[in-house]
Amino acid sequence: MRQAPALLASEARMRLASWEEVKELVYASYEEQGIPHAPAPASSYLVLEKEGRIVGCQGWRKLSGFFTEFCHLYVLPSFRGQGIAKALVGEALSRAPTPVVLTTVLRHNKASLRTLLSQGFKPVGEVISPYTGREIVVLCATK
Numbered sequence: 001m002r003q004a005p006a007l008l009a010s011e012a013r014m015r016l017a018s019w020e021e022v023k024e025l026v027y028a029s030y031e032e033q034g035i036p037h038a039p040a041p042a043s044s045y046l047v048l049e050k051e052g053r054i055v056g057c058q059g060w061r062k063l064s065g066f067f068t069e070f071c072h073l074y075v076l077p078s079f080r081g082q083g084i085a086k087a088l089v090g091e092a093l094s095r096a097p098t099p100v101v102l103t104t105v106l107r108h109n110k111a112s113l114r115t116l117l118s119q120g121f122k123p124v125g126e127v128i129s130p131y132t133g134r135e136i137v138v139l140c141a142t143k
């Protein structure tokens, strides 16, 4: 759990990045998920780079002394299924600035749910999205 797969170590690197660097990926993610409003930039982004190209990101914003919200998890389609999302979530959790991390996922998004569950998130509730009317799972991790 929370361990970057060995295959990532030699050929990829993680680093913090700016909104300007990730916004194209985040907009692509919203479009793919059918989220109808523009994304609000997070305060921090962790990215995974391969050969100098950003192929995935995980954002977060600190909400209070206890809580951080994770948002904008995305991996480019041609790089999926290699453990990149799990590596990003695990590393972002270790860097999260508070002991409690919250996030939300569309209920039908099995890939994202599996990623988050594998890294220690637990479902704590379900809500209906005020934006789309779709079912959302709320998840929480502690560190």
Ligand SMILES: CC(C)(COP(=O)(O)OP(=O)(O)OC[C@H]1O[C@@H](n2cnc3c(N)ncnc32)[C@H](O)[C@@H]1OP(=O)(O)O)[C@@H](O)C(=O)NCCC(=O)NCCS
Binding pocket: 029, 032, 033, 072, 073, 074, 075, 076, 079, 080, 081, 082, 083, 084, 085, 086, 087, 104, 105, 106, 109, 110, 111, 112, 114, 115, 118
């Ligand atoms: C969700 C997403 C980030 C996963 O990225 P990824 O790098 O392919 O994920 P990983 O390779 O790390 O795999 C993570 C887990 O999801 C599972 N998974 C991957 N694709 C899947 C799919 N299409 N259906 C079901 N499970 C899937 C993997 O098997 C793995 O689980 P396991 O270890 O229990 O087997 C990627 O599909 C994506 O960017 N989707 C569009 C944006 C999005 O939905 N973002 C999340 C918003 S909350």
